[in-house]
């Protein structure tokens with residue numbers, strides 16, 4: 001007799017190469033068995049006609065921030081949970097909590113909607129040593145201190161380091177290699193939002209690959225759709241494949257939309273960005289404020305940029321076929337990359353995982369369900385050494401149960417906060433977090449420290 005029986009669902013578990021109708025038994029917080037035999041459970045969830053998979057692991061998300069009182073408001077994590085995500089990797093693009101210890105304490109105070117693992121944000125290390133000029137390099141003394149702090153954070157449980165090279169153009173090879181070698185010595189992950197998008201993204205990828213070659217660190221290339229989805233995708237994927245065949249392990253993440261999102265004050269909009277993005281400023285949209293909607297002119301753009309650099313924009317500028325090419329590539333996995341400002345922003349925060357299933361598996365049939373689930377669970381999760389993303393006995397019972405015919409993303413650019421549908425159950429640690437598209441327990445997620 002198991003505590004919980006998930007009865008007769010289509011179990012899709014690429015980590016164990018399983019795709020068939022089976023029963024899943026859970027004891028306490030762990031998977032106990034997967035079997036074709038009839039088994040009994042104290043609680044039985046009928047999964048007939050439903051798909052049973054490991055809870056989705058979002059390898060690229062941005063964590064909710066602590067508010068002024070130092071508390072966590074679960075905004076992004078609620079959206080993630082409602083589309084089947086049970087664990088995310090935050091601290092991406094060089095941006096993470098200033099104080100990771102304090103963040104982990106707050107996270108575990110009462111629990112959050114999903115589990116959180118963090119990379120250390122390179123930008124935070126820079127801030128800490130007073131290297132506040134993003135266009136300048138750091139001194140030897142600053143770099144030494146950053147290295148010390150990074151080591152401290154890795155010892156305390158950080159899963160690696162993320163660079164936002166794009167946002168701190170002053171970073172050079174020396175800085176990346178020094179920090180990358182520390183990450184390598186622990187066996188962590190080194191992630192990067194690379195230096196450039198569009199045509200120059202090719203050279204930018206080469207730069208990051210070189211960091212991997214020289215340090216030996218395992219790499220994660222961030223949201224490749226928004227970096228190279230303008231006609232460079234085929235070449236960049238081939239470049240990354242070639243590099244991975246010879247040297248560093250490379251994971252690539254991508255969100256399933258052909259529009260990016262970033263702050264209007266970000267370096268993305270330095271210089272003549274408009275010619276890179278096709279020359280039409282109306283393709284850039286404000287998510288909030290007086291000018292919510294497409295930006296009417298460059299004048300208005302510059303005015304908002306000066307007055308409200310922290311406002312969020314959306315750029316409808318990538319080529320859909322290039323984003324699709326990335327998503328179908330075996331090395332590319334799903335990441336939502338949601339950033340929100342007062343609840344407004346890009347629909348990917350609430351829709352990415354459901355959209356991927358709806359659009360690419362059910363509607364376009366571009367991917368098999370099995371291959372899609374691999375990109376949402378094991379392929380990414382296995383890189384981080386979590387006991388998640390796979391339904392092996394003894395592993396954490398984080399599970400998503402959904403109706404493939406009903407799964408859909410409701411979030412749109414006009415209404416980004418509409419939550420996904422089609423999820424019958426989501427379990428975290430063997431307990432029910434979602435039932436029939438309603439969150440029934442938003443406190444099951446825990447902070448996951450890396451033990452090297």
Ligand SMILES: [Zn+2]
Pocket residue numbers: 092093193222223
């Ligand atoms: Zn980024």
